[in-house]
Amino acid sequence: MTSPHPFQPTLDFAFTISITLTKPHWITPTARGETRAAIYAAEGEVDGPLLKGRVIPMSGGDFPLTRPGGVIDFDARYLLEAEDGAVIYLENRGFRWARSEEIAQRMSRNEPVGFDDYYMRVTPRFDAPEGPHAWMSRHVFVGVAEKIPGANRIHYFVVR
Template sequence: MTDQPHPFQPRLEHAFTVSIDLTKAVYLKPSSTGMTRAAVWAAQGKVEGKINGIVLPMSGGDFPLVRADGVIDFDARYLFELDDGTHVYLQSRGYRWGTEEAMAKMSRNEPVADHEYYMRVSPKFDVPDGPHAWLNRHIFVGVAEKVPGANRIHYFQVL
């Protein structure tokens, strides 16, 4: 066994952070799958980092599935408007899980320490040709923070 990283281990570089305020969830209990499906809209938000702008209010949202094992399976889609007027479409999939206590706190919109849960996402972007087209050509990983009434997602570009 060696302490050396794998020669093809990717490097990560912080690209930007999205702080997004969410509406109250609407639930389908049970959904056609027998599990719980929710709908939560992107009320507003901001984008800060290598790109800067806003989350266009009510331009989309997240439609998570609460699986039988308690894992939340995210499916989010919404739009950014960058400071230069460019519109960016984001589609993101991911998972959130944690201890029963942490998940109960989050469902009540209470603060939870980041080490009490796992919340990771993998986004894809659709951006017009131009200065932000690099978003179309890279893989990103998001590490998310659940804060009361909102999410803060730190996106890292895989180099």
């Protein structure tokens, strides 16, 4: 058995963001020859040991680009409001791809699939005001996302 690398980071669960999404608007094909969508964050909640609050309704959304081979390249930006009223800007980049063509078809029809049927990971950046949430603007996070019909649930971990 090998020991972990001495610089291997640890991950601490921070919070989960559950987002209800609007109906997508499609640009097919784009000038790049790929498909892009605009999907807005209708509402949502933030719940976890390090942050509680809500997604500010319609404060932004995701503009994913579907690349050849079915890889979805996320570019999401929206606002969070912490329980204390602080507004926090979230910028999320990441990827989603299905582990088979049949799963990809089910996901495109907005049908439920198992968590192990796809890869969906994000790397967020937060812009938080000075005060109790400033730590979010000084740490790296990773998110593991769940695609559920009409919504996303993203579990965020702070890298220590």
